[in-house]
Amino acid sequence: MKYYILAGEASGDLHGSNLIKELKNKDPLANIRCWGGDKMEATGATLVKHYKELAFMGFLEVLQNIQTILKNIKKCKTDILQYHPDALILIDYPGFNLRIAKWAKKKNIKVIYYISPQVWAWKENRVKLIKKCVDKMLVILPFEKEFYTKWNYEVEYVGHPLVEVVDDFLSENFSSQISSNIIALLPGSRQQEILKKLPIMLQVVNHFPQYQFIVAKAPGLDEEFYTQLLAPYKNVSSVINKTYLLLLKSKAALVTSGTATLETALFAVPQIICYKGSAFSYQIAKRLIKIKFIGLVNLIMNKEVVKELIQDELTVEHLKTELNLLLSNEIKQGQIKEDYNALKSLLSKGGKASANAAESIYAYLNKLK
Numbered sequence: 001m002k003y004y005i006l007a008g009e010a011s012g013d014l015h016g017s018n019l020i021k022e023l024k025n026k027d028p029l030a031n032i033r034c035w036g037g038d039k040m041e042a043t044g045a046t047l048v049k050h051y052k053e054l055a056f057m058g059f060l061e062v063l064q065n066i067q068t069i070l071k072n073i074k075k076c077k078t079d080i081l082q083y084h085p086d087a088l089i090l091i092d093y094p095g096f097n098l099r100i101a102k103w104a105k106k107k108n109i110k111v112i113y114y115i116s117p118q119v120w121a122w123k124e125n126r127v128k129l130i131k132k133c134v135d136k137m138l139v140i141l142p143f144e145k146e147f148y149t150k151w152n153y154e155v156e157y158v159g160h161p162l163v164e165v166v167d168d169f170l171s172e173n174f175s176s177q178i179s180s181n182i183i184a185l186l187p188g189s190r191q192q193e194i195l196k197k198l199p200i201m202l203q204v205v206n207h208f209p210q211y212q213f214i215v216a217k218a219p220g221l222d223e224e225f226y227t228q229l230l231a232p233y234k235n236v237s238s239v240i241n242k243t244y245l246l247l248l249k250s251k252a253a254l255v256t257s258g259t260a261t262l263e264t265a266l267f268a269v270p271q272i273i274c275y276k277g278s279a280f281s282y283q284i285a286k287r288l289i290k291i292k293f294i295g296l297v298n299l300i301m302n303k304e305v306v307k308e309l310i311q312d313e314l315t316v317e318h319l320k321t322e323l324n325l326l327l328s329n330e331i332k333q334g335q336i337k338e339d340y341n342a343l344k345s346l347l348s349k350g351g352k353a354s355a356n357a358a359e360s361i362y363a364y365l366n367k368l369k
Contacts, residue, residue: 001027001365004085005034005045006076006100008054008093010189010218011259013037015115015161015354016091020045022358033083035076036091038219048079052220054096073099080104087365090134091115098126101133110368112136114357116155120147127151136364138357141300142346156360159353162259163344166266169244183211183323184246184269185236188256189218191225196276201254202233203316204323209235211251211327216243252326254319261306262296265340270326270333272319273297273308297343305339 003023007016017039024030024043032045035054041047054072073096080088080100087110090097094117101111116139119126130137130153137155139145148155187198198215205213215238217226230236239246243260247253247267255261257275264271273295292298297305307322309315325332 001029001086001362002031002083003033003087003089004080004083005032005036005040005089005091006093006097007034007036007040007091008051008096010037010051010220012091012093012115013039013051014165016040017043018161018165018354019089019091019114019357022354023362025355026358026362033079033085049075050220054093069096072096076100077103080109081107085109087112087361089114089361092117094119094126098129098133102129105133110135110365112138112361112364114138114158114361115140115161116144116148120144127153136360138360140353141296142349143300158356158360159349159351160262160347161353161357162262162266163347164352164354166244166263170248170267173245173248180251181211182246182250183208183213184243184250184253184255184264185213185215186243186253186255186260186264187215187274188258188260189220191221193256193276194218194221194225194229197256197274197314198229200276200314200316200319201274202229202236204254204319205233205236207320208323208327212237214239214246214250216240216246252323254323257294257308259296265297265306265343268337268340270336271297271306272322272326273306274314274319275308275310276314297340300346301339301343303339305336305343 005016007013013036016034016036020032020040020043034040034045034047035049036047037051088104090101090113092115104111111134113134116137117126138158139155140158140160145155145157185201187194187201213236215230215236217238217240219241226238230238247264247269250269253264253269253271254274255264255271257273261271261273275294293308294310295306295308298308309318
């Protein structure tokens with residue numbers, strides 16, 4: 001069968017690549033075309049456009065790049081029609097993917113969504129569009145099934161794909177030496193968000209001279225971009241494409257909100273969640289977003305497992321105070337580890353997410369034949 005997969009971010013590229021591997025296990029003749037990244041391309045899929053050309057974050061940033069976004073949407077529609085897939089598989093990235101879903105439904109293309117948009121956080125009315133345009137929804141967070149039930153929409157929970165990704169890495173690197181003096185800085189994958197958060201993270205470095213700070217670089221950005229940011233800090237090093245190895249060796253981490261917070265938790269590393277956007281985008285989001293937390297760890301557990309420093313709270317002083325608490329308070333460290341274990345147990349129910357998703361997709365399409 002022919003599959004067209006759309007992923008617009010680094011995390012989507014990761015989960016998309018694992019889904020492609022499992023689809024090929026189920027369907028050895030699978031022909032796959034995609035928008036994603038290096039990982040999806042490495043599986044043998046034909047990459048049409050890289051996610052680094054699609055990553056616009058925040059309301060203001062989207063407005064500033066609206067012409068580019070509209071050109072990408074037009075290009076995507078044309079390419080899908082020429083390819084004529086058996087199914088269009090969308091991975092998160094709702095601003096772009098839901099537009100394509102609405103169009104694809106009119107073209108009688110089967111639409112499967114793997115990793116639901118976070119409609120439970122804001123724009124809940126998008127569920128109405130999802131019900132009309134998405135033929136099958138596969139969700140990865142335990143509470144999402146209940147959320148969609150409220151809207152009288154049947155979805156399938158397949159488990160969270162990060163559990164298998166991290167477990168595979170840990171099993172392959174179990175003998176790696178654990179260091180006790182490394183603090184990981186994970187400032188994100190987009191240039192805009194890194195510029196907002198990394199300079200604040202770096203100013204904490206001199207307050208903890210006994211620790212080694214290491215920045216996880218985003219593979220899609222130029223080396224010169226990081227060189228300018230890190231130049232004033234002689235005791236800060238960096239890695240690229242080695243984030244998991246860094247987390248394996250870290251005592252604590254400062255992490256931008258997003259998928260990385262969950263990855264850090266699955267490595268059992270105490271963390272502080274950091275978020276800072278443009279003032280304009282934040283003020284709009286603040287009025288629209290309904291959830292109590294922004295970190296996936298806290299959202300899934302429905303309590304503050306780890307500290308969140310958001311917008312004006314993300315200061316050097318606050319970071320210094322919270323990091324010192326993480327490093328010195330054994331009771332707090334123990335509670336975080338206990339909560340992390342409970343989190344992993346929740347996400348592991350149902351088995352291997354990528355295989356479950358591939359099985360579901362393949363079975364669904366075969367029934368339609």
